[in-house]
Amino acid sequence: MPTYVFRCRSDCADFIERHSMAAIPDAASCPECGADGRRVIGSPALGAGDSSAMRLQDATRASAEAPAVVSSVPGRGRRATPVSSNPLHRKLPRA
Secondary structure (H helix, E strand, O other): OOEEEEEEOOOOOOEEEEOOOOOOOOEEEOOOOOOEEEEEOOOOOOOOOOOHHHHHHHHHHHHHHOOOOOOOOOOOOOOOOOOOOOHHHHHOOOO
16 A cells, blocks of 8 residues: 655644555545645655565665676686587587
8 A cells, every 4th residue: 555645734743644546635634633734745665675676686786886896817617517529419508
């Protein structure tokens, strides 16, 4: 459910209410004084969450600003699996 911020006309603190997207009110009563409060347009809560996709985006963004620096070229290791000499194996897709 979306969260909406309302501002009281009597200079009370802003208050937050949740409503379905089908029934978005333009005004709501203030919990402190009971006066009408108008809905305020605010920023969406983008990027909020702790999912693996968000962690990946944060890591990608961090590496773009400050990439990791290496001091030497990595060495070439031996292949873990032996290479087949069968010519038919060359036509197979590679992983």
